[in-house]
Amino acid sequence: MKGGFRQSMAWLHAWVGILPGWLLFAVFLTGTIAFFRTEVTFWMQPELHASQPGPETAAMAMERLRTLAPNAESWVVGLPEERSPTLSLSWREPGAPPGRRGLTGTVLDAGSGVELHPRDTAGGNFLYRFHYELYALPRDWGRAIVGIATMAMFVAILSGVITHRRIFKDFFTFRPAKGGQRSWLDGHNAAAVLGLPFHLMITYSGLVLFISTLMPWALDDGGRHGRGGAPPDAETTVEKQLTPADLPEFAPIGPVLAQAEALWGIPAGRIMVEDPAGAAVITLAPRRNTRLSAHSGSGSIGVERLHFDGRSGRLIGRDDNIEESAVQATNNVLGSLHRARFADTTMRWLFFLAGVAGTAMVGTGLILWTVKRAKQQARPDGTIPRHIEVMERLNIAAITGLTIAVGAYFVANRLLPVDMADRAGWEIRVFFAVWAAFILHPFLRPLRVGWVEQLTIAAGLFAAIPLLNMAVTGSHLFVTLPAGSWIVAGFDLICLLTALGLGATALKVAGRWPVAAVRPSGRGARVRRRAVGRVE
Amino acid sequence: MIALALAVSYIGMLVLCLAMDRHGRDVLGRVPGRGGRLAARLLGSALLAGALVLCFDRWGHAIGTTAWLGLVTVAGLVLILLLPFSVRAAGTGARMACLLAPLPVGAMAMGVFAG
Numbered sequence: 141m142k143g144g145f146r147q148s149m150a151w152l153h154a155w156v157g158i159l160p161g162w163l164l165f166a167v168f169l170t171g172t173i174a175f176f177r178t179e180v181t182f183w184m185q186p187e188l189h190a191s192q193p194g195p196e197t198a199a200m201a202m203e204r205l206r207t208l209a210p211n212a213e214s215w216v217v218g219l220p221e222e223r224s225p226t227l228s229l230s231w232r233e234p235g236a237p238p239g240r241r242g243l244t245g246t247v248l249d250a251g252s253g254v255e256l257h258p259r260d261t262a263g264g265n266f267l268y269r270f271h272y273e274l275y276a277l278p279r280d281w282g283r284a285i286v287g288i289a290t291m292a293m294f295v296a297i298l299s300g301v302i303t304h305r306r307i308f309k310d311f312f313t314f315r316p317a318k319g320g321q322r323s324w325l326d327g328h329n330a331a332a333v334l335g336l337p338f339h340l341m342i343t344y345s346g347l348v349l350f351i352s353t354l355m356p357w358a359l360d361d362g363g364r365h366g367r368g369g370a371p372p373d374a375e376t377t378v379e380k381q382l383t384p385a386d387l388p389e390f391a392p393i394g395p396v397l398a399q400a401e402a403l404w405g406i407p408a409g410r411i412m413v414e415d416p417a418g419a420a421v422i423t424l425a426p427r428r429n430t431r432l433s434a435h436s437g438s439g440s441i442g443v444e445r446l447h448f449d450g451r452s453g454r455l456i457g458r459d460d461n462i463e464e465s466a467v468q469a470t471n472n473v474l475g476s477l478h479r480a481r482f483a484d485t486t487m488r489w490l491f492f493l494a495g496v497a498g499t500a501m502v503g504t505g506l507i508l509w510t511v512k513r514a515k516q517q518a519r520p521d522g523t524i525p526r527h528i529e530v531m532e533r534l535n536i537a538a539i540t541g542l543t544i545a546v547g548a549y550f551v552a553n554r555l556l557p558v559d560m561a562d563r564a565g566w567e568i569r570v571f572f573a574v575w576a577a578f579i580l581h582p583f584l585r586p587l588r589v590g591w592v593e594q595l596t597i598a599a600g601l602f603a604a605i606p607l608l609n610m611a612v613t614g615s616h617l618f619v620t621l622p623a624g625s626w627i628v629a630g631f632d633l634i635c636l637l638t639a640l641g642l643g644a645t646a647l648k649v650a651g652r653w654p655v656a657a658v659r660p661s662g663r664g665a666r667v668r669r670r671a672v673g674r675v676e
Numbered sequence: 677m678i679a680l681a682l683a684v685s686y687i688g689m690l691v692l693c694l695a696m697d698r699h700g701r702d703v704l705g706r707v708p709g710r711g712g713r714l715a716a717r718l719l720g721s722a723l724l725a726g727a728l729v730l731c732f733d734r735w736g737h738a739i740g741t742t743a744w745l746g747l748v749t750v751a752g753l754v755l756i757l758l759l760p761f762s763v764r765a766a767g768t769g770a771r772m773a774c775l776l777a778p779l780p781v782g783a784m785a786m787g788v789f790a791g
Binding site for chain 1: 678689693696698699738739742743745746747749750752753755756757759760
């Protein structure tokens with residue numbers, strides 16, 4: 141380490157950034173996609189795409205549960221919403237175990253009520269879980285590894301801010317035409333500085349979410365984090381078999397939902413009915429949180445509850461679940477921000493775009509590390525030391541290799557046989573097999589060729605996704621755009637944009653970037669020469 | 677309303693950016709003077725503050741602040757990706773960059789009419 145505070149920080153920034161950097165790139169990329177995890181899962185089940193909610197959806201759900209589960213202890217209706225327009229019904233048969241395991245359920249077309257049979261998929265959930273606990277590792281190990289990398293990320297952000305000498309002067313500076321280290325540094329600075337509020341928030345809140353993994357001894361239950369749950373309630377016995385006709389009439393659900401929407405300002409996302417044959421208490425939950433300090437839990441539904449008498453439709457209770465303790469509220473705010481639990485569609489896009497900037501920050505940082513050292517340590521004959529070559533090959537494997545694996549994961553979702561056994565498992569196997577192949581690939585190719593080939597393959601894969609949709613599903617852009625099915629259309633459009641970006645980068649790296657070939661002439665060129673002359 | 681907040685954030689960032697030597701020269705063709713710089717900074721800050729008020733109005737204080745940070749970030753990213761083109765495009769480049777301004781104004785009108 142050389143003298144001087146800023147030099148020390150630059151040294152720290154470089155090393156704390158590069159060592160966990162490849163993992164951090166994967167965490168940022170998959171985590172960014174995970175902001176849309178419900179939407180991604182919906183896209184991955186084309187059998188659901190025709191579902192369009194209508195005004196009678198909720199009433200139909202109640203009627204259907206009466207037929208399907210007259211004996212159930214409770215019913216749960218997942219109403220269609222902007223993130224997934226299907227209707228899900230589930231119920232708990234008498235004596236079923238507590239928690240999710242005890243629920244029986246089905247998914248319906250929210251308009252027609254036809255039962256749907258979506259394909260088995262690992263969905264957005266796989267990418268979501270991968271971003272914080274990796275895969276096939278014991279849960280606490282995966283979390284501890286990502287947690288340590290997160291801490292490194294936090295140190296890298298803080299030391300990066302100190303290292304950046306011209307943080308305000310270069311605030312808007314991006315000179316992609318300059319090439320080499322300067323352009324990468326500009327890109328890295330731009331993505332880092334403009335997205336700084338997001339990067340700090342997401343990293344710090346990520347650390348706080350890992351608190352029970354990283355500091356298990358700080359908790360009252362000695363690190364068991366309350367896992368295991370209560371033993372099943374053994375006293376439930378089945379008394380008699382009811383038929384749908386035995387159930388008394390319910391109050392119309394429409395006015396009940398309207399009351400809730402008037403009170404909350406947003407529609408209900410879930411209807412829960414306790415003891416439908418007896419007391420029939422209807423409980424509603426909003427489709428998302430409307431307060432930052434509300435518990436962010438493990439489900440996208442909001443924490444507020446309204447209770448209604450199921451027979452009369454009268455409001456009998458309200459529970460806002462306001463956090464009493466400031467510490468808990470602070471914890472909730474950080475968790476809510478990280479998981480974007482309160483986000484409507486606009487906010488979700490803002491989080492996604494900031495996440496893209498974060499991914500770009502980590503990616504450009506990795507590239508900058510090798511570009512800078514390759515320049516400094518180049519031998520007179522133009523070759524670079526072997527260890528820097530290895531680092532750069534690992535960059536290819538981590539950046540474009542993972543991008544290809546994600547593309548292949550989506551392609552596999554469309555191409556694997558629909559009725560295949562362990563289909564979701566095979567999607568994940570394709571993801572890792574493809575990634576492994578493209579981790580190996582750069583070691584067999586010259587550096588630049590490795591980059592260009594991987595960028596081209598990635599661009600091709602992402603361009604193929606919307607086309608594949610046209611070949612093997614009925615929900616492609618020519619259908620989804622006119623129908624206004626923005627979840628599916630948005631996914632396809634983002635794939636096309638990604639393909640364009642990757643393709644343009646491939647051309648640029650291959651040295652055939654059209655814009656750079658324009659000869660400087662006229663007034664613009666003077667401006668440009670002056671601009672060039674001014675910089676170091 | 678959201679389109680309006682985004683447009684205001686974008687114009688705010690653009691004005692702040694034009695107060696700087698490098699970008700003033702690249703986009704407008706001249707380095708801003710002392711008075712112009714001060715005026716641009718005040719106007720840019722005022723516009724960003726205006727966007728914050730719009731966010732409060734739509735989302736309340738807590739979520740509104742979060743949304744505002746997100747909007748300003750995205751506006752800045754869009755701006756930074758567009759700026760190089762004002763340097764690269766020869767001749768009409770500078771004026772082309774000034775044409776960026778009507779784009780958000782269009783979005784603003786859309787925001788007003790969409791309520």
